[in-house]
Amino acid sequence: MEGTIIKGYSGFYYVLAVDGNLYECSLRGKNRQKKVKFLPGDKVKITTVDEKTGAIEEVLPRKTELLRPSIANVEQLVILAAVADPAPDLQLIDRLTVFAKWNNILPVICFNKTDLTTAEELTRLKDIYEPTGFPLYFCSTVTGEGVEELKAQLRGKISALAGNSGVGKSSMLNALNEGAWEQATGKVSDKLKRGKHTTRHVELFDFGNQTLIADTPGFSVMQLPEDIKREELCWLFPEFVPYLGECRFATCLHKSEPQCKIKEQLEEEKLAKSRYEHYLLFLEEVIAQERSY
């Protein structure tokens, strides 16, 4: 039977199988000898011993792999920010979108606490992020706004949740866990109530129906991936892409070169200023990293 590892713990792996059961699995001989390291998110084939235990026979190729925290096969990174209290950190959002895209993971942007701000502020944020084409949600765990829509985005996928402290990650996991989900095996609600990350191990929460979500506090402060090259960065900003290749110089980094299409679009307010400023900031970081490499 196939399944997904949701956590590893003292020599055992907990596998959520396609039958919806959670199996405590040991490693079979050859995997144990090879000292294979499996990650939460790894898709595996198991043989079952009874309805609670089994053994891992084989691991399937990984589609994506994140480090620190290590999770395999994350399909989307849900970037949670608050519209207020704390004020949204647009630089962090943009940094996480670059990080996700570089790792072939879909960034999903979610602004929480819409009950705390004005329609104008929501429009401002929408105007910045709609052109990116990234799935975009406005939610409140207090009023319930947007929660069902976000749920639909998460269903059946492996997602990681990232965002600064206090933006409402735990509240959102709780809100997502209310009603309308098929029966989950892992008793998410009990685990969520236990609160903070009592374990250092990454764990995927099972919301039923093969919907798995990792709460990943480690993503809040991060360096850009070391292997991005300066000329590759602009491709990670989807709203820039239609104009790339139209600058005067083929090597244009869209900084201060003449006849730069990106700068033209910016002057005509067709690209968001904050996105471009963060592009420039990240460009400096990428160049500095290239040098120290």
Ligand SMILES: Nc1nc2c(ncn2[C@@H]2O[C@H](COP(=O)(O)OP(=O)(O)OP(=O)(O)O)[C@@H](O)[C@H]2O)c(=O)[nH]1
């Ligand atoms: N007004 C309002 N408050 C919210 C909303 N969502 C969460 N909060 C409050 O914001 C505070 C922080 O929420 P948490 O869910 O603990 O935030 P977190 O992201 O898990 O924080 P860390 O665990 O520190 O990373 C709590 O007091 C919540 O009650 C919301 O939609 N609206």
Ligand SMILES: [Mg+2]
């Ligand atoms: Mg929390």
Ligand SMILES: [Zn+2]
């Ligand atoms: Zn240019």
